[in-house]
Amino acid sequence: MFSDKRNILQLVSLMRKDCIDHVVLCPGSRNAPLVHTFVDAGFHCHEVTDERSAGFFALGLAECLDRPVAVCCTSGSAVLDLLPAVSEAYYHPLPLLVITADRPERWVGQMDGQTLPQFGAFGRLVRHAVQLPEPSWNDDDAVNAEEVWHCNRLINEALAEMKRWNGPVHINVPISEPLFNFTRTELPDERIVRLSKYACCYSDFALSEEMKDELSACRRVMIVVGQLTPAEARRLSPLVKRLSGCGCVVVAEVLSNLHSETGVIGNFDEILYAVHDDALNPELVITVGGHVVSKRIRRMLRQCRPLKHWHVSEYGEMADLFMSMTRLVECRPSDMLGAVAEVLADSVYMDYADRWYRESDIVAETTGNYAFEGFTDLSVLNALKSYFVDEIAVQTANSSVVRNLQLLGAGRSDVYCNRGVNGIDGSVSTASGFAAGGRDTILLTGDLSFFYDQNGLWNNFVHSDDGALLRIVLFNNGGGQIFRNLPGLEKSPYRNRYVAAGHVTHAEGIANDNGCGYMRAENADEFALCLKRFFADDYCHECRTAILEVVTDAGDNEREYKNYYHKLKR
Numbered sequence: 001m002f003s004d005k006r007n008i009l010q011l012v013s014l015m016r017k018d019c020i021d022h023v024v025l026c027p028g029s030r031n032a033p034l035v036h037t038f039v040d041a042g043f044h045c046h047e048v049t050d051e052r053s054a055g056f057f058a059l060g061l062a063e064c065l066d067r068p069v070a071v072c073c074t075s076g077s078a079v080l081d082l083l084p085a086v087s088e089a090y091y092h093p094l095p096l097l098v099i100t101a102d103r104p105e106r107w108v109g110q111m112d113g114q115t116l117p118q119f120g121a122f123g124r125l126v127r128h129a130v131q132l133p134e135p136s137w138n139d140d141d142a143v144n145a146e147e148v149w150h151c152n153r154l155i156n157e158a159l160a161e162m163k164r165w166n167g168p169v170h171i172n173v174p175i176s177e178p179l180f181n182f183t184r185t186e187l188p189d190e191r192i193v194r195l196s197k198y199a200c201c202y203s204d205f206a207l208s209e210e211m212k213d214e215l216s217a218c219r220r221v222m223i224v225v226g227q228l229t230p231a232e233a234r235r236l237s238p239l240v241k242r243l244s245g246c247g248c249v250v251v252a253e254v255l256s257n258l259h260s261e262t263g264v265i266g267n268f269d270e271i272l273y274a275v276h277d278d279a280l281n282p283e284l285v286i287t288v289g290g291h292v293v294s295k296r297i298r299r300m301l302r303q304c305r306p307l308k309h310w311h312v313s314e315y316g317e318m319a320d321l322f323m324s325m326t327r328l329v330e331c332r333p334s335d336m337l338g339a340v341a342e343v344l345a346d347s348v349y350m351d352y353a354d355r356w357y358r359e360s361d362i363v364a365e366t367t368g369n370y371a372f373e374g375f376t377d378l379s380v381l382n383a384l385k386s387y388f389v390d391e392i393a394v395q396t397a398n399s400s401v402v403r404n405l406q407l408l409g410a411g412r413s414d415v416y417c418n419r420g421v422n423g424i425d426g427s428v429s430t431a432s433g434f435a436a437g438g439r440d441t442i443l444l445t446g447d448l449s450f451f452y453d454q455n456g457l458w459n460n461f462v463h464s465d466d467g468a469l470l471r472i473v474l475f476n477n478g479g480g481q482i483f484r485n486l487p488g489l490e491k492s493p494y495r496n497r498y499v500a501a502g503h504v505t506h507a508e509g510i511a512n513d514n515g516c517g518y519m520r521a522e523n524a525d526e527f528a529l530c531l532k533r534f535f536a537d538d539y540c541h542e543c544r545t546a547i548l549e550v551v552t553d554a555g556d557n558e559r560e561y562k563n564y565y566h567k568l569k570r
Helices: 006-017 032-040 051-065 083-091 145-165 209-217 230-244 268-274 295-304 333-343 351-368 377-387 400-408 427-436 447-452 495-499 508-513 524-534 537-542 554-566
Strands: 022-025 044-047 069-073 096-102 128-131 169-174 221-225 249-252 284-288 308-312 327-329 393-396 414-417 441-446 470-476 517-521 545-551
Touching: 006 032, 006 145, 006 169, 022 032, 022 051, 032 044, 032 069, 032 096, 051 069, 051 083, 051 096, 051 427, 083 096, 096 145, 128 145, 145 169, 209 333, 221 230, 230 249, 230 333, 249 351, 268 295, 268 351, 268 400, 284 333, 308 333, 377 400, 377 441, 377 470, 377 524, 377 554, 393 400, 393 427, 400 441, 427 441, 427 447, 427 470, 441 447, 447 470, 508 517, 508 545, 517 524, 524 545
Parallel strands: 022 044, 022 069, 069 096, 096 169, 128 169, 221 249, 221 284, 284 308, 308 327, 393 414, 393 441, 441 470, 470 545, 517 545
Antiparallel strands: none
């Protein structure tokens, strides 16, 4: 039996027709008619109590499934708790359908309980927002046809915009009392408006004559690849390999999910530290993908100001990251790179690429022979690399962890990170949602990120004894390591307490409270013993979600970083 609220019935019917069948549900009374109808309609429902955590859980689920996911909450301040996840979905981007139950509009601002102006609450951080009407039933069990059409149109608008932009949309659902009449046996057969997007394959895509001339005139072409989904990376891999053989320098971050055999240069950050040579500067830069973690590549390109910068965006959004953009190219990255490869197919200008490859080989030899000393974040991550394999996804928190991964690599694993707004919040919840999608997951997280999002372990998936594996490696160095390393901040007497948020907290109690396995290592010998057990088959069957807390010293970490980079100096 379903709710008798017509706007709810229409929404659920259209979501089912649009194949949005995973919903993250938060508790509450105003959204109870929605919750009841979703469950009875056979949706895959995931209950998460904390709305902030629920939003990020939904993002992880959407990443794993590679499809839109809905999150549904009650009225009032609960809505605002979804904002961090909504902002991440906007800038990542990820398809998130935000459904918020609301009081009738007439009671907003009237001192009624749990009311605030929900429609428009997310501002510019959603691609579209609608507030549904409440079509009413009459005595003949019929409804006003125009009201029904209006509600249908608004829902279709929101669903289409979510898919057009691959970003978040907000549907606000006013629900009048009585709330709990579950009398309907069927969902209405709603008219759905499907979005059909057409794009040519790269073989049919061609550069303009002006662009061909610009490309042919440049002897130093660099392609910068930011964050990509693994599926996007697989589509680009053969094109990147072709371009690497045509004299292009392709620098790709670990979050690009492009591997070294495709010809990319992944150790560019170390190269730029070791070498200061204008011969490495490009004339033309082509940027594809999402966010770029490396500050060095950003600083280099902002300073050298390439003659031309083409930014490729499927959705046509302008992002002048290097302060030099001359063209915004609205197309798929695969279309663009394929067309560039066709133009450069007969190129004989390899000097620029060869220079970069020589520097890459020198750096690779130096770092490959580097002997990690002591027990540090870098030595631990280096030891973990053998567990980064095809079948396991790696989720990484922001700040130090993702930068360490950039240095040491992620093996064959697909890598995911909330780089939309680069916040520390939501990393545990995102990894939990991702694993709930059915794929074994390793989360690499710092201590502040973990403790900030410890509610990410407060859901039924995490303490279930079946489903995908979730392994959390917690780097606990007593505070925010990245803040401690900021140049000049060491002179401040307030660094550790107020900026780096120094603490003496450990995760054992949190793990026990949430039914998670727990191990702790404070030196190399303990870590070796824990690591052998942490990924063992019998422990995985015993404990699907487990935490390995690695306790390192902030001073030792800082010295290891300095030693690592010192070896690169020439």
